Amino acid sequence: MRILVLNAHPDQGSFSDAVAAAYVEGAGEMGHEVKSVMLRELQFDLVLRGGYHSNKPLEPDIAQQQELISWCQHLVVISPNWWWAAPALLKGYVDRVFLPEFAMRYHARFPYVEPLLRGRSARVIYTQNSPRLVGWLFRGDLFWRWISHAVLGHCGFHPVRRLAMYGAKDASAACKSHFLDSARKLGRGGA
Ligand SMILES: Cc1cc2nc3c(=O)[nH]c(=O)nc-3n(C[C@H](O)[C@H](O)[C@H](O)COP(=O)(O)O)c2cc1C
Secondary structure (H helix, E strand, O other), rough: OOOEEOOOOOOOHHHHHHHHHHHHHHHHHHEEEEEEEEEHHOOOOOOOOOOHHOOOOOOHHHHHHHHHHHHHOEEEEEEEEEEEEEHHHHHHHHHOOOOOOOOOOOOOOOOOEEOOOOOOOOEEEEOOOHHHHHHHHHHOOHHHHHHHHHHOOOOOOOEEEEHHHHHHHOHHHHHHHHHHHHHHHHHHHHH
């Protein structure tokens, strides 16, 4: 399995870094071909300027991300949940990389959207402080719905699955170790 792992946490040494490392380690053990990207290390303007009408050439790092996404069979997005949404780094990445004619094509007639990244699956691993019920009941599971339906599903990824790590910030060492084991196990399975 060709796996692309995107780590969207802005800080080095974050728990997301440990999660990404565990996933990559597990995938490597089973001989999957894995490429990892730290979004914070990419050189690109986070803001999509001129919408979809800009003629400006893509920065090399953006063009390379499109190549990597085309290359992969399975995409893994690792991110904290901030404000029930994506950190700006991940939102900017989506705005800049998942462009029309690469990720989707829009048509004037029904069904209006043609996903261009079909044939790939995805896994979203995210950390948040709140318990599952709070996010689901009071915030409509917003981060998950956005990334799974509005972004990845919209562009053709299927299935899109999640591993949510609730209460991640203040989790006990045992709980964090359990989270890391879960990520490693998913890596082994290329899932
Ligand atoms: C700017 C910011 C916004 C956050 N918003 C939320 C939130 O809306 N819901 C939530 O459950 N946790 C929220 N958190 C907590 C983070 O999700 C949590 O600290 C993180 O997932 C733990 O991973 P880390 O230690 O690698 O940063 C927020 C944290 C920050 C810094």
